[in-house]
Amino acid sequence: MKRVLAKISENPFWLILLTVILKLPMFFTGHIQEDSFITWRVAKNFVKYGVIGFNGDERISASTTHLYVFISSIFNLIFGDYFVIPLLLFSSVLFAVGSWWLSKILFPEKLFPRTLFVLLLNMTPPALTASLLGMEYGILFFLYNGLIYFGLYQGKKWAYFVFPILLLWTRIDTVIFLGIFFLADLYFKRKLNLFLILGGIIGLVSVVGFNYLYFGEIVNHTITAKKIAYKNLIQNNSLEYSLFQWAYYGGLIKKYSVLTFLIFMAFLGFLGFVLWKISRNTKISSLIKVVVLFTVIFALVKITIFAFFNAYFDWYYWLPRVFMFGVILYYFLNINTKKTKILYAGLFLLFSGLYVFQWIQSYTIGYMEERQRMQIAADINQNNGGLGQSILLEPAGIIPFFTKLYTYDEVGLVNARINDEMLKDEKYWWINSVERFQPDYILTIASKPSLEGGFYKLRSEDTASFTNDYTLVKSYPIDRIHEEAPPLLKWIYHIRPIGKDYFLYKKNTNR
Incomplete structure (x- = not known):
């Protein structure tokens, strides 16, 4: 086995192919990140209308990533409506290539550990999600x-010139990575890198300039929309809650609790021990030490900034987790011991367990999505949807992608008119939007519109008109999905319930 893996490591093509094959079972979970469908609809919109937008010829930066939109558009041109799977495979290949480059830095001469590093790193939960859930990571x-x-x-x-530009066109928040990388490069080479500075400046200016000239805004509209829509979303302003959130997103355990915080602190304690051992090892080159320390600093800074600014989206934290896993994996693969076979077998079992953990987690989400939001899209399509009809809902991913309905989303990510309504009336913006835009379909989450408050709050004078204008055509209770799930998933849903009820309303056509 060792000889086979060593042979594979001599040709990165076979190693990268093997990592992709290892990830293929994840496709059968049906789990794709909801927000990736926003980017893909923007890409399809760009191909069809020649406009970067979400609804026909309306310009709006509904996606957080320009470069990924352009790449998705190319795949849409080549593969048509079947472009998603090839695009996910492409993303998986790119992730594997990135891990191969990192392994060549960490193991410049040791072929077998290099091979294990690539394979095992690609089996970690954040690597699987970054590769295959459809986002730009x-x-x-x-x-x-x-x-x-x-x-x-x-x-x-x-x-130094090209990559900063591409990074900033992929996501503007890569300035965090570039800033820390600049300091690492300065420390290692002891001089300013003008190419890096120039690439960063051109990347930042070109993205901001494009946003201003094309969309009429400095930053992506998604940032503006979230700032307006989420200002009252913070569940708890206490330091305790912020620390729980930091641990929730920094680790793999998805539960706000003292236990999650303590486990994450123990993990960070071990990570600190690993860094100390690496720094004390005289056989490790100074370049490797700089790379290891830099990636950990980036990971912790990114997690801390986003967690304490209440960024409630798990994908922001995928790559920081990957880098932390990478450093710990490097430490174990670099241990000099006579029992290497036992060590490697133990690592393989551990990372196989992590792989199964993510497969099960993706299966729980994919099963739910298939029987809820995918089913909602199918039910709407039976009534002949399309851009000629409209929908007000949240989130604006799966359902608009498959129904092609003109979309108003409750955050305003894909339609700035919603944000205008929020600014006019913070309390009754939802029913005001319904009355103003008269969407053909309305989808509510967790509750129905009522006078009692909540997200879909009605005024007393709105009740009769809403009842006359709209009919509840179908409910999608999450409890039924949990109850009908296979035994393994039913057990998991009992431990950690996920999902909410959905209620689909249709505009009465006889009015």
């Missing part, structure tokens, strides 16, 4: 490690 990991490998490791001037 497979591309981002590729670009991160491209800059580290060709820039810091090989000293290629073009890399």
Whole structure:
């Protein structure tokens, strides 16, 4: 086995192919991140209308990533409506290439540990999600490690210029990575890197300039919309809650609790021990020590900034977790011991367990999505949806993608008119939007519109008109999905219930 893996490591093509094959079972979970469908609808919109937007020829930066929109558009042109699976495979390949570049830095001469590093890192939960859930993070990991490998490791001037531009066009928040990388490069080379500075400036100016000239805004509309819609979303302003959130998103246990916090602190304590051992090892080159320390600093800074600013989206934290896993994996693969077979077998069992953990977690989500939001889209399509009809809902991912309905979303990510209504009337913006835009379909989450308060609050004078204008055509209770699930999923749903009820309303056509 060792000889086979060593042979594979000599040709990165076979190693990358093997990582992709290992990930294929994840496709059968049906789990794709909801927000990726927003990017893909923008990409399809760009191909069909020549406009970067979500609804026909209306310009709006509904996606957080420009580069991924353009790449998705290319795949849509090549594969048509069947572009998603090839795109996910492409993302998985890019992630594997990024991990290969990182392994060549960490193991410049040891082929077998290099092979194990790539395979095991690609089996971790954050690597699987970054590769296959549809977001731009497979591309981002590729670009991160491209800059580290060709820039810091090989000293290629073009890399210092090109990669910052591509990173900033992928996500504007990569300025965090670039800022910390700049300090690491300055520490290692003891001089300012003008190519890196120039690439960062051009990348930032070009993205901001494009946003202003094309969309009429400095930052992506998604940032503006979330700022307006989520200002009252913070569940708890206490330090205790913020620390729980920090541990929730920094680790793998999805529960706000003291236990989660303590486990994450124990993990960070072990990570600190690993860094100390690596720094004390005289056989490890100074470059590797810089790369290891830099990636951990980036991971912790990114997690801390986003967690304490109440960024409630798990994908922001995928790559920081990958880098922390990578450092710990490097430490174990670099241990000199006579019992290497036992060590490698133990690592394989541990990371196989992590792989199964993510597969089960994705299966629980994919099963729910297939029987709820995918079913809602199918039910709407039976009534002949399309851009000629409209819907008000949240979130604006799966259902608008498959129904092609003109969309108003409750956050305003894909339609700024909603944000205008929020600014006019913070309390009754939802019913005001219904009355103003008269959507053909309305989808509510967790509750029905009522006078009693909640998210879908009605005024007393709105009750009769809403009842006359709209009919509840179908409910999608989450308890029924949990109850009808296979035994394994039913057990998991009992431990950690996920999902909410949905209520689909249709506009009465006889009015």
